[in-house]
Amino acid sequence: MSSKVNKVHEPLFHIAKRTGIPTWLSWLIRILSVAAALVACAVVTVILTGENPISVYATMIDGAIGTKRRVWSLLQNTAILLCISLAVTPAFKMKFWNIGAEGQVLMGGLATTACMILFGESMPSLLLYVLIIVTSIAAGAIWAFIPAFFKAKWNTNETLFTLMMNYIAMQIVSYFTYIWSVPKGSGQIGVINAATRAGWLPSIGGNAYLINIIIVAVLTVGMYVYLKYNKHGYELSVVGESENTAKYIGINVKKVIMRTMLLSGAICGIAGLLLVSGTDHTITRNTVEGRGFTAIMVSWLAKFNPVYMILTSLLLVFLQKGAIEISTIFGLNDSFSEIITGIIIFFIIGSEFFVNYQIKFRESQKGGNK
């Protein structure tokens, strides 16, 4: 910058941390950012398709909630995304960057698949369900525990560790899709127990996905209570705020890290169960479809609050569904939805700045130059 310092030059503006912000104002900022993001998305869509913006929005809404089937699919996808978001939340509140949800969900799903294939014929259905639930929770929890153990013991970087665990999980799933593939060597498992429906989550009142949604709703309430009213929830938020503070007041940080990651992985395992047993009835290495990463954004956008997460996950799934509809109608690639998701998240991430900081402009001095 300028090296001449004959005059103290005050910058045009500087940035200061807000001491407090009224809730209404913070939400106004967030809502405005979503609105701005929607406008930006519409602009992009209009440029690419040449359609007028109103019909673009109409197509999106139609794609997301146009038919009864679509509404169910929207709710189902929201439930799964919400479930994974709930799973990663306690870890994030602790500032443990678990970006391995993808792998933990896959391992849970793999455990479910194994139970369905190996014991689907031979076991009474009640026992099979119990076995599925126990193994999938255990599989997810173990997969999350490994990085947590090393973090607690040797402070191994958890972001990179959990990231690598994702791809190991994917390869393991690929391995088993070859082992169990139908027909042999095709590398695809296909629908498991299609005839007997053994190990499939039952449909309630003819709605196949209702049970998933109910399970996730219960989990949401449970997580809200756990984080807000439970001692564990308090402890992990203290660890997240400051590890040293936690140590001074006698919290066993290592124990909290491992315990929280076990919980995080266990819920991921349930998400895997819901995906395999409750939705797809099969598994591939891409079953999770990157939701493990999207969940991180959902959780962060909702400020780690399970209730707001319902809104953020619904928003993202709604946009994805809408964008896929647009790409189908205009014969474009359905990765369009990822572009839209990216844009929305960029805007919301950016808006957080204005919630946390304020820009103070230089006050004009009387008689001062400029």
Added chain:
Amino acid sequence: MIVAFIQRAVVQGIPLLFGSTGEIITEKTGNLNLGTAGVMYVGGMTGVIGAFLYEQSAETINPVLAVLIPMLSCVLGSLFMGLLYSFLTVTLRANQNVTGLALTTFGVGFGNFFGGSLIKLTGSDTPSITLTQTSNCFKQALPFADKLGWFGDVFLSYSFLAYMAVAIALIASFFFNRTRAGLHLRAVGENPATADAAGISVSKYKYLATCVGSIIAGFGGLYYVMDYACGVWSNDGFGDRGWLAIALVIFAIWKPSLSILGSMIFGGLFIVHNYIPNLSMSMQEIFKMTPYVVTIVVLIFISMRRKRENQPPASLGLSYFREER
């Protein structure tokens, strides 16, 4: 056969080398850019777009332009991604992990979207994106490579981008360890508050490193499409290489010179299953796991050893705000 194996391992390794060198430069300033996977997709795709438009519009292909246009558009594309990331994390102080993942979502989506829709959007009548002519210009090897037997095959048979990758890694290594700016850059990553107090502009270094890092990573995507894939874009063809590049950063313990060797090893691990006879399809999948397992082992090892020069930059993943001290 060993010669062919080494050759293919190197070709596999070069995109990773680009990606990891870029990521190391970025991470050395404390910015953990998990968007590298997305940046590499965007770099590859913008290169393809540039080449595609040029091949469609030009009567005859001028080899110099055919190389320069994709490279320039690749630079612009990845520069945009780098700027976006730095604006959000440095200026707006957003969370780096979330921003990086959003960048990956966006970048992979961008690559696949234009990969699948470019032909329709430009209204051309080609059935698929096949840039053979451009690819041939990129793949121009040294003229005397095939006259030197195995030596030529192992060391001289690659295209200019491959040598560029090695050169960039060596330059980066020199820059970090032997120049004042490199020292400043590392200081920003280790302790931004101290660097700031010493009069180093933290934001400037973070911006520059992230943008330069992104451009380098973007070349990885370009190399993949133009050289490895012979100019044929296939969606998701690039696969998980972006994440593998991030893994390589750890494997090379944040040293660009080591990542040259590391990238060849990773490239070898990536394809070794093709060279083991009688390997079933399922076992091949297990072999593909090795780069990640090796990375985890390295990660655990360096955290247990606690050797100071092998640690990640101390402020990795944290945004810096002067008033928060």
